[in-house]
Amino acid sequence: MIRHSTGGSLLALALAASAPAFATAPPITSADDLGTAVSAQIACAGIFVANRAEADVLRDDIHALAPFTKAVALSVDRKAGTVTASAPGAATRTALHRPAVGCTLTTGDVPLKALDAQAARLSPLPQPSARPWPQGDLPAPGLQAAAETKLDRAALDAAVSAAFEEQNVGGYPDTRAIVVVQGGAIVAERYAPGFNQDTRMLGWSATKSIMGTLVGLLVDDGVLKLDDPAPVPEWQGKGDPRGAITLRQLLTMSSGLTFVESYKPGNESIKMLFEAGDMAALAAAMPLEHAPGTHWSYSSGTTNILSRIVFDATGGTLEGMTRFAQTRLFEPAGMRSALIEPDESGVLVGSSYGYATARDWARYGLLHLNHGEAGGKRLLSKQWLAFALTPTPASPRPSYGAQLWLNRAAPDEEGRKVLQDVPPDAFMAMGHNHQIVAVIPSQDAVIVRLGWTPEGQKFDWNTHVSRIAAALAPAAAPAK
Incomplete structure (x- = not known):
């Protein structure tokens, strides 16, 4: 009702x-x-x-x-x-x-x-740009024609259709959008009824990767330093062991802070997202459970601490943080629909509440595929990207970098990649309800799936992403 x-x-x-x-x-x-x-x-x-x-x-x-x-x-x-x-x-x-x-x-x-x-x-979000893809939404015939000659069109169409038809039973829009980019061109794009290229969709934890990128911009600017103690006011008391936690350790989920990620009443994740007006303050109040840098633990609280660090570094206001995200990342990357919703303290909820169109999620992947460049300009340094894609030493598996998932496995456990049948150089932003932005450098490709897979049901990331990837051509070898 x-x-x-x-x-x-x-x-x-x-x-x-x-x-x-x-x-x-x-x-x-x-x-x-x-x-x-x-x-x-x-x-x-x-x-x-x-x-x-x-x-x-x-x-x-x-x-x-x-x-x-x-x-x-x-x-x-x-x-x-x-x-x-x-x-x-x-x-x-x-x-x-x-x-x-x-x-x-x-x-x-x-x-x-x-x-x-x-x-x-704050001004209203900008309108779509009247420029060719990828900076705008006008067709890019040259890119399109070049890409079409290299892929298996029938297999690609069948793989995209399967991700809808096998999931969207009885008309329920489980898979809501898929965008596939290869060679810089959109080679497949489909939406469930009620959704289109202008519909902003929730990335859930894929937002963590965007927040990591915002931190990266400040590191590139010299405002923040990876191996300095993280600028968190709650940890500055004399003798507080949390004062030794570095920005690097927060980014790689190895801070050592206590945080229960499972979503049950009474756990920190629930208290933070649905009870606290200042989410970062709740996360920053958690005690150490492990020595910083020694233990990997996925934590939405950690990302919201990073969010407040960005907030403080950009003026300490909702206006300042939002403008920073818009002017330094979203608009230059062509992600003109993107926003991250704030909590009551004004800090953008970097753990969970990023919205963008499927094309703009693809543009986020393209920024990384293109080595930090968009629109002919460098937005992120190669040094930052190399760090973001380096497995954290604190994890027993090489599957996490800096707010990005990595499709790697240890040499003795090749069967334990995140996406087993997807190339091992892939890396991903991933979120609840099976959101994924998969970047596959060896195929010069970005694959985006946005949806709303209900609790207790499954979207097989590996099967659907690998089917799509199998229809794409390998990337050309770089010139020597």
Whole structure:
């Protein structure tokens, strides 16, 4: 069920005083509480960021997500720019939309008025560029023709179709978008009904890779240094062992901090994403469990600490961090639809809440495939990219770099690649519900799959990505 309030402009944002919708959020103690919290966040973005129909968002995103979201109802207030999620026996939760920055799940922990003013000063996201692909969306016939001569068109079409037809049973849009780029050209592109090349889609943890890139820009600028102690205020007390954690260790998930990534009520991941107004503060408050640099542990909390480091380094405001992301990464790379939603403290939630069109996720992959260059300009140094793609020594397997997954296996365990049948030089940004941006240098290719695979079901990354890759031609050997 969806209830509606109609009205005027989405710019009516000064809502800080409008309790009870923004009363302090209660702790999440049950799966039903988690259901309303996650539903408010993703439904708000589905409606206001992706511009999808409210009934489609409720049916295909909320009720399909997990068993504990099936009873959720939504109340949409278009004048205020809010979505409220409720369910029997669960705490009611609200998310607020701000133009140019997306949606924020409200908790009452942090006043909203100052953030509203910052968001109001940001310009709307730029319109698509009237330039040929990849900087814009106009056709690039020369690139297209060259790419077409090298691939197996019938096999590629069949592989892309299989990723839809084998998953989208009964009309449910599990696979929502696939974009395949080879030789710089889009050689395959398909969308489920209700989605198109202008639909922004959630990357979930693929956002971590983007946040890593934003850190990389600051390292290239000399603002941050990989082997200096990370500039985290909570760790600066005399004798605090966390003060020894370096930026390198945060980037490679080897900080040693305690953080339980499994998504169950009471765990740090749930408290951070759905209870805390300042997510980085919660993550930074965690104690050390291992000596820094000695243990690898995947942690969304670690990425949100990195997010706040970027926030502080770019002026300490939502406006400053958003402008930095737009002007230094998104616009130069052609990713004009991209945004990362903030928490109430104004810090972009780098662990989880990045939205972009499928083409813009592909452009993010192209930036890496093209060795840090886009639009004829260098955005990232080769030194940064080499670091980002170097396996972290703290991990027992060589499958993680700096906020990127690597398709490598140790010499004695070749059968343990992340994607077994995909070339070993591939690297990936990956996220919940089986989002993937796979970059395969040996095939000069980027493969993007965005979807919404429900809990308990599976999208076989290896099978579908390898089928597509098998239809593509190997990259030409570099000139000597």
